[in-house]
Amino acid sequence: MNFKDSVTIPCDRATVWSALNDPGVLRQCIPGCEELEQQTADHMTAKVSLKIGPIKARFTGAVDLTDIKPPESYVLSGEGKGGIAGFAKGSAHVRLEETGPLETVLHYEAAADVGGKVAQLGSRLLDSTAKKLARQFFDDFQAVVTASKAEPQ
Template sequence: MDMSGSERIEAPVEQVWEGLNNPDVLRRVIPGCESLEKVADDEMTARVVLKIGPIKAKFDGTVRLSNLDPPNSYTISGEGKGGVAGFAKGSADVSLVPDGAEATILTYTVKAEVGGKIAQLGSRLIDSTAKKLAAQFFAQFGAAVCGEDATPV
């Protein structure tokens, strides 16, 4: 699965960069995130529970940051195992560009792969779920970075 897009966030680049690298912010805004712990400057462990169609799975995995160019861009990659439900792995190239003094355009390109029972659901369901989760993430992330309540929708 490949997905790309951009989002306008009403905060300066430095503030958006801090949010993208803050485990507390990310834990609150990643849909289904139960835990996210920083284990090194460029690595975190995570537990996420997701429902994709009829399958609900708990994924335990790692997240790594690479190609760091603060506060302009990085690559975030990860993989998680969901037991009998299968696995998910992927990466996203993220870049931040100022849009005036008080806003940022965040652009992303995602490449992901799933296997196991989840893969049997079909690409249409997986793609639509991924787009829905991305929309939830960006709505909540934008609110959190701007200091608003990031309660899941």
């Protein structure tokens, strides 16, 4: 599964970059995230609970950041195991484009792969679920970053 999209965030690029590297912000935005702990500057562990069609699974895994070019881009890669439900792995190239003093466009290109029971659900359901989850993450990310910017310092 491959997909790409972008979202406009009414904040400067430095603010968006900082939020993209904040486990607390990411925890709020990742659909079904129960835990996200930073182990090193470029490695986190996670527990995520998701319902994909009729299958509900809890995935445990790791998230790595590579090809880091502050405050412009990085590649986020993750792999999770969901026991009997199977596994999920994927990556996203995230790029920030400052289009004004208080406007940044976050572009992403993502790829995902699943196996086990989850893979038996069919590509149409998996594609639509993956796109929906990615869109939910970036919409929530936009809302969290915008709200935190609006809070008095």
